[in-house]
Amino acid sequence: MLKSSPLYRQVKGLITQSLEKGEWKPGEALPSEFELASRFKVSQGTVRRAIEEIAAENLVIRQQGKGTFVATHDVAHAQFRFLRLVPEEGSPRYPENRFLECKRLRATGKIARQLNLRSGDAVLRIRRILSFDGVPTVFDDICLPANLFKGLTLEHLLAYQGTMYALLETEYGVSMLRAEEKIRAVAADSEAAAVLNVPLGTPLLSVERLAMTFGDQPVEVRQGLYITTHFSYKNELG
Amino acid sequence: MLKSSPLYRQVKGLITQSLEKGEWKPGEALPSEFELASRFKVSQGTVRRAIEEIAAENLVIRQQGKGTFVATHDVAHAQFRFLRLVPEEGSPRYPENRFLECKRLRATGKIARQLNLRSGDAVLRIRRILSFDGVPTVFDDICLPANLFKGLTLEHLLAYQGTMYALLETEYGVSMLRAEEKIRAVAADSEAAAVLNVPLGTPLLSVERLAMTFGDQPVEVRQGLYITTHFSYKNELG
DNA sequence: AAGTGGTCTAGACCACTTT
DNA sequence: AAGTGGTCTAGACCACTTC
16 A cells, blocks of 8 residues: 655645756745645645755755745855864864866766766766865865766866855756765875875875755765865764 | 743753653653643643654654653664764674773863863773674774763673663763764874774774763763774765 | 744644554 | 544734835
8 A cells, every 4th residue: 555645745745846847946935835835725834844844954944034945055054064174273264166177087887876877978077176274175076977067167167156066056957955975084195195285195084975966866976085184074963 | 132932942941851850761751742731731732843853853752653752872773873884885784892991080181171071070981992793993982071970880881781872871871962073084003003903004084072961061072993994984964 | 014934722633553 | 442643724923024
């Protein structure tokens, strides 16, 4: 027997579909709870419950008296959502972003598997350095499926003001909603040592990320190498 | 002007206080929603909302048809809540626990500050190794305020069946509810190299944890050194 | 004043577990 | 059958924002 899901979860699905289709763009307001309630022929409380779950997943933001808005990657708040680096001393600051490379390549077996592609499909490989107060701290190696980001070049990346995820969202309509990270300690190889300006063999934090958009579809693989002498990766265990 | 918090949050506070006082022990059932509602002179829906928030913080577990139960550290589920190590290949397994040391010491300034103690107050220092399939993988150095765990010895630790947090909860009534971790990459020093059986200088994951009980009172500081060649620290970014 | 999300209630009914 | 938590509704009122 199939167990039908509760009404508020079905409504949640309908609203999420509309978000995915782009019925309301990032930053825009959703219809009010009463409007959605009459649209779906349910009570306001049921819509409310649906939206609460969607808000808990950070897809929308609720503001009392104003409305419910589609989340964006622009806001300051979103910075520490996907970059968990905090300084050992002093207050958090924003990194400077230096893009080194954006090349079109063929996916290796492992990458293809992670991105749900076929081996040999085209991917974009982006490499960049994040620096804090002028000190190189993170070396990122990013892989994106090329078909979703046609025409993305190094020049685009260099010209854009804001985070890379904001660019991918506003220019290509792909929203990063969730990610899984696997963290390990590794020794700096010659390339990482050169790029990050540390001795060969320096212990570095390796952060492998798989990022997902709607429907948990994977759309980004990245490895970050972090220097953790003055910064650490902060995590909360609930 | 003081803004009074909503009713359900006040009820949440009252229930949490009762949990802290031990009115219901770990594993026991709370009174039903209707009983609590009449006790606090509010509607069932308000109690419900309060309990939902408490459940979201993992202090209690709700089970349809059965009741609401005080959470414990015994269940398998709790294992991966506070130990985020997963194997690169194969399915998760349980580590074997080997305690090396449990000594009474005076707190250094840094530890004292983190535990809200005075410098020089007594602390317990526990050291142990976690092994997976017989392979030493984690070297933990744990500090607890001695006054909360009077009489805790190496023999107790060796004799107890179950996780250390389960012991602290059932034998000393101190529940670990939440923790913050700071993760860095470090080189194995001579001691860590010897204990974990790796070459000097091997990159290790350093995981510094501060664990809290009720009222966000810190009650444990630990540093773990993880070998991450076959395991990685897994994290979800929402 | 009007519109939004946030709180609170009361009551009905459903789904699951236990007796 | 009785008791628990889970869903859904309808309506009232509050808090905040905008006009």
